[in-house]
Amino acid sequence: xxxxxxxxxxxxxxxxxxxxxxxxxxxxxxxxxxxxxxxxxxxxxxxxxxxxxxxxxxxxxxxxxxxxxxxxxxxxxxxxxxxxxxxxxxxxxxxxxxxxxxxxxxxxxxxxxxxxxxxxxxxxxxxxxxxxxxxxxxxxxxxxxxxxxxxxxxxxxxxxxxxxxxxxxxxxxxxxxxxxxxxxxxxxxxxxxxxxxxxxxxxxxxxxxxxxxxxxxxxxxxxxxxxxxxxxxxxxxxxxxxxxxxxxxxxxxxxxxxxxxxxxxxxxxxxxxxxxxxxxxxxxxxxxxxxxxxxxxxxxxxxxxxxxxxxxxxxxxxxxxxxxx
Numbered sequence: 001x002x003x004x005x006x007x008x009x010x011x012x013x014x015x016x017x018x019x020x021x022x023x024x025x026x027x028x029x030x031x032x033x034x035x036x037x038x039x040x041x042x043x044x045x046x047x048x049x050x051x052x053x054x055x056x057x058x059x060x061x062x063x064x065x066x067x068x069x070x071x072x073x074x075x076x077x078x079x080x081x082x083x084x085x086x087x088x089x090x091x092x093x094x095x096x097x098x099x100x101x102x103x104x105x106x107x108x109x110x111x112x113x114x115x116x117x118x119x120x121x122x123x124x125x126x127x128x129x130x131x132x133x134x135x136x137x138x139x140x141x142x143x144x145x146x147x148x149x150x151x152x153x154x155x156x157x158x159x160x161x162x163x164x165x166x167x168x169x170x171x172x173x174x175x176x177x178x179x180x181x182x183x184x185x186x187x188x189x190x191x192x193x194x195x196x197x198x199x200x201x202x203x204x205x206x207x208x209x210x211x212x213x214x215x216x217x218x219x220x221x222x223x224x225x226x227x228x229x230x231x232x233x234x235x236x237x238x239x240x241x242x243x244x245x246x247x248x249x250x251x252x253x254x255x256x257x258x259x260x261x262x263x264x265x266x267x268x269x270x271x272x273x274x275x276x277x278x279x280x281x282x283x284x285x286x287x288x289x290x291x292x293x294x295x296x297x298x299x300x301x302x303x304x305x306x307x308x309x310x311x312x313x314x315x316x317x318x319x320x321x322x323x324x325x
Contacts, residue, residue, distance in 0.1 A: 019265050019276065022312050023283050030290030037293055044172075050285035052178045053233045057252040058259040058277050059185045060229035065260050065272045066189070067222040068202040069117065069124030073109055074230040074256060076135030078249025080105035081234030083142065086149050086244040095159040099235060106231020107224050109135065114220035132250070139246040149244040156242055164239030174236045181229060186274040198222055202271065255284055258309045265312060283308070 030037045057074050064071035081102035088098035109131060116127035140146050151160075166173040189195035197218050200208050209215045233252070238244060262283065263276025287308055291301040 017266070019262060019279055019283065019312060022308070023279060023286070026283065026286050026290065026308070030286065030293070034290060034293035037290060042289065042293070046285050046289045047175055048172050050289055051281055052172075052174045053237055054252055054255055054259065054285065055178045055278060055281045056181055056233040056236070057230050057249075058256040058281050059181055059274065060226040060233075061256040061260045062185065062263070062272045062274060062277045063198070063222050063226045063229065064124065064128075066202050067198045067219050068205055069219070069223075070128065070257070071113065071223065071226050072125065072128040072253065073113060073131035073135060074226065075247070075249035075251070075253045076132055077106040077109040077227040077230035078234035078237065078252065079135065079139055079244075079247060080109055081231035082238040082244045082249070083139065083149070083246075085235050085238050086151060089151060089157070089160060090149070095157050095163075098160075099163075102235045102238075103228055103231050106227045106229075106234065108227070109231075110224035110227020111220075113223040113227065117223060118216040118220040136247050136250075143246050146246045148246070151242040153242070160239055162239075164236060164241075174240070177232065177236060181232060182274060182278055185229075189274060194218065194221070199271065203269070255281075255305075258305075259284055262309060262312050283312075 036042050057078065060074050060077070061071055064074075084105040085098045085102040088101050089095070093101075113124075113128055113131055116122040116130070117124050122130075143149060163173060168176055189199060197208065197213055201215060201218060205215060208218075230249070234249060237248070259280035260272055260277050262280035263274075263278070264270050264272055266276035266279065267273050284305060287305055288301065291304055296304070
């Protein structure tokens, strides 16, 4: 009796910590294959260029998935925030006002999703997919067919530049912002009633509904929070590259979904969690950077990333099924 119990616990451990094993494995492999991988400059590049923005968007996705849904419009929130920010900066408005406008634009995307899902009853997948298409069309109309909107170097306020390129105690400002958002999300899920209700909705929405808790209101708030969080990534992106490119936010969508669901493997119940999402983002960031350093063709990089996501999820699923059996 003791042997099967020990084997079951071992399999459960591998199922839960397969993400960490994969993270250590890819880090070790690229340390060997790419001579510049372990240099301080490259490691900082991974965190600033690969990790930061994807982590913020993935946290937004984690909020939506935790409530039992998904948000395919996080990229739209990124783009709308970027457009609002650039438009006000070009108009000579103060940076704080441009920041607020960007956050409001992301919240507006989330509010539109909230109306579709909570008030009308559209499934989150279909609602956010519709928002994605509508947002893309609006951006095309606002930019005469998708033309980028550039900020002239001479007209960039110092505070605007600081958001994308500044440092505090030698730590890049974008990385600090990402860390604050990650810590805030973790605290919300761990210590607030709102976070606990959102997690409960994702597990047993009927129980939440019959307990008298405002399920619709919490789902609506979750989508608004997701849109606002994704908007932060749009503001940082714009301050970094000083240009708004229509639909560029959608480049984060698939990786954000992948990181969030990879992160579920860290949970005993297979649920979204902040730590798992962050490790999932870190895994994808290391893979993207490592494959680039090895000189692999871009399209093969996408294949490699997809295979890694599949391997981690499949490994976890097989092990959980084995433990359950």
